[in-house]
Amino acid sequence: VQLVESGGGAVQAGGSLRLSCSATGYVYENNCMAWFRKAPGKEREGVASFHTGQGNTIYADSVKGRFTISYDNAHNTLHLQMNSLKPEDSAMYYCAADTRFLGYGQLCKPQPSVFNGWGQGTQVTVS
Numbered sequence: 736v737q738l739v740e741s742g743g744g745a746v747q748a749g750g751s752l753r754l755s756c757s758a759t760g761y762v763y764e765n766n767c768m769a770w771f772r773k774a775p776g777k778e779r780e781g782v783a784s785f786h787t788g789q790g791n792t793i794y795a796d797s798v799k800g801r802f803t804i805s806y807d808n809a810h811n812t813l814h815l816q817m818n819s820l821k822p823e824d825s826a827m828y829y830c831a832a833d834t835r836f837l838g839y840g841q842l843c844k845p846q847p848s849v850f851n852g853w854g855q856g857t858q859v860t861v862s
């Protein structure tokens with residue numbers, strides 16, 4: 736299983752970026768996927784999660800109303816649309832996925848212990 740992020744970059748405050756996470760080696764049909772971020776000197780933060788079977792999402796309070804997580808089933812790709820970016824959003828963003836089956840009604844939480852696969856990260860810098 737391989738997860739490859741793309742779409743990071745440098746943007747001015749108020750701008751937008753769209754991150755993508757291409758998954759190969761496994762089809763995430765009823766699984767938990769998420770985005771995390773890690774800024775220097777700060778703990779890793781769960782940004783948003785997505786239940787690929789139900790479409791349920793969970794967002795960190797810091798990004799609610801600004802970020803949108805989505806999943807393209809046809810291309811096995813997880814996205815994170817980030818709008819109204821702030822300097823405090825600057826971080827390395829990581830895609831995470833869990834190959835274990837997630838049933839109907841089960842929560843997909845953006846907590847690191849949930850996931851058994853991680854990408855290498857893509858840098859987002861907001862100035």
